[in-house]
Amino acid sequence: MAVKPGYFCRQSGVxxxxxxxxRLEVFxxxxxxxxxxIIPKGIIERDYSARNSxxxxxxxxxxxxxxxxxxxxxIYRNRxxxxxxxxxxxxxxxxxxxxxWDEDDRKxxxxxxxxxxxxxxxxxxxxxxxxxxxxx
Numbered sequence: 001m002a003v004k005p006g007y008f009c010r011q012s013g014v015x016x017x018x019x020x021x022x023r024l025e026v027f028x029x030x031x032x033x034x035x036x037x038i039i040p041k042g043i044i045e046r047d048y049s050a051r052n053s054x055x056x057x058x059x060x061x062x063x064x065x066x067x068x069x070x071x072x073x074x075i076y077r078n079r080x081x082x083x084x085x086x087x088x089x090x091x092x093x094x095x096x097x098x099x100x101w102d103e104d105d106r107k108x109x110x111x112x113x114x115x116x117x118x119x120x121x122x123x124x125x126x127x128x129x130x131x132x133x134x135x136x
Contacts (some may be wrong), residue, residue, distance in 0.1 A: 001080055008022050008085065009080075009087050010043065011040045011044060011088070012042070012051070012089070012090070013040055013056050013058075013087050013088075014040055014041075014043065014054045014089065015039050015089060015090075015091055015128070016058060016062065016064055016066065016092045016134060017094065017113075018094050024102045024112070024113050024133060025112055026129070026132070027097075027108060027110055028108065028116055028120070029061055029107065029108045030106050030107040031106075037116070037119040037120050037121070039089070039120075039125065039129075040058040040060075040061040041054070041057055041089075042060075042061065050088045050132045051090055054088070054089075054090050056069045059101070060104075061096075061101075061103045061104055062103075063098040063102075064096065064098070065096040066079075067091050068091070068092045069091040069093075070093065071090075071135065072089070072090060073091050073128055073132065074089050074131055076122065076125045076128050077124050078125070087125075089125075089128050091132060091135055091136050096135060112133060113129065114134070115127065116128065126130070
């Protein structure tokens, strides 16, 4: 396996959310390889801020647009291809969900935050997601 450069592990993502009938819901997607429930995230692109890169990943991976919050929700770590990646996470109020999107091989769904915390495997990510209600 080829060694990935350092920038590969500098990532950002969003916890997409909306309010439906007064309840907070988050938008989860599946990972491509193991089909685990995750948030949209990816490498912080050159010439992009962490926030802008996270918005780009949300569009590509989940087919969603919205307003990315200015304040960091938190940071979590994830093992990927033998490396530990650090992911900066921002809240994103979703304004549009596209029927067709770049990575439409992924499943995606709106779920209440409580259910999302059960579906997500990464405990570090769960810790960040739990902060959502107090930060929006």
